[in-house]
Amino acid sequence: MSVMVDIRSVHKSFGPLEVLKGIDLSVRAGEVTVVLGPSGSGKSTLLRTINHLEKVDRGAVSVDGTLIGYRRVGGRLHELPEREVLKQRTRIGFVFQNFHLFPHLTVVENVVEAPVSALKRPREQAVRDARRLLERVGLADKADAYPKQLSGGQQQRVAIARALALEPKLLLFDEPTSALDPELVGEVLDVIRDLARQGTTMIVVTHEIGFAREVADTVVFMADGRIVEQGPPGQVLDAPREERTRAFLSKVL
Numbered sequence: 001m002s003v004m005v006d007i008r009s010v011h012k013s014f015g016p017l018e019v020l021k022g023i024d025l026s027v028r029a030g031e032v033t034v035v036l037g038p039s040g041s042g043k044s045t046l047l048r049t050i051n052h053l054e055k056v057d058r059g060a061v062s063v064d065g066t067l068i069g070y071r072r073v074g075g076r077l078h079e080l081p082e083r084e085v086l087k088q089r090t091r092i093g094f095v096f097q098n099f100h101l102f103p104h105l106t107v108v109e110n111v112v113e114a115p116v117s118a119l120k121r122p123r124e125q126a127v128r129d130a131r132r133l134l135e136r137v138g139l140a141d142k143a144d145a146y147p148k149q150l151s152g153g154q155q156q157r158v159a160i161a162r163a164l165a166l167e168p169k170l171l172l173f174d175e176p177t178s179a180l181d182p183e184l185v186g187e188v189l190d191v192i193r194d195l196a197r198q199g200t201t202m203i204v205v206t207h208e209i210g211f212a213r214e215v216a217d218t219v220v221f222m223a224d225g226r227i228v229e230q231g232p233p234g235q236v237l238d239a240p241r242e243e244r245t246r247a248f249l250s251k252v253l
């Protein structure tokens, strides 16, 4: 299977605080990687470097064979112009904890916005595609509602449909269920589970251990800016080698 994400020796600091301290990670196409770790360990920052919402200080991030944000010229890295970064970013779907929907747009308009503006898709076609995607996440009947008329779980499913509208080669989820009431978590995880079954390449930051066990091909455990453990869920979740992983799992399980 081809490599979709290749992260090499990535370092990132915010002022004096070193948040990523040399991350190496490889994600194969069609696989689901779940990232676990205590608060502040660098999980969100890692996701944000993958679609270049954060620039790395050192190291390299490639997605589908293209260095995001950088170009290698004669062995040295040169930054890509912002326009090219934006173009690459449109092929990576990002689903945030707090949905980030446009409140003044209806559900279908939220889904249509990016393909029309970023991919220059004709609006009529984008609306047809959007309605199909809304059906896929179980929200066909909410297409003309506004976000505030939906539950948190429904809003998050709209956010997933919106990410899918860009036909991304990679989907990133940053704690997609942590802002939801417990009874709404399942409906969002069901959608992600379906995407996994269809072979969507995903990196999911979450504290949902049961979900990780069921869906992940690889579980990555981060602590203090480093990946301290990674492997199949049976290994990392059931037989962790690291004391920090054991302590974390005993708290969240």
Ligand SMILES: Nc1ncnc2c1ncn2[C@@H]1O[C@H](COP(=O)(O)OP(=O)(O)OP(=O)(O)O)[C@@H](O)[C@H]1O
Binding pocket: 014, 017, 019, 037, 038, 039, 040, 041, 042, 043, 044, 045, 046
């Ligand atoms: N833009 C920023 N400016 C300054 N510090 C930041 C910035 N973004 C993140 N940090 C700091 O970097 C560290 C890692 O943050 P990050 O959000 O990546 O951790 P996390 O593992 O995702 O945590 P959580 O589970 O709480 O979301 C934290 O100490 C955070 O305060």
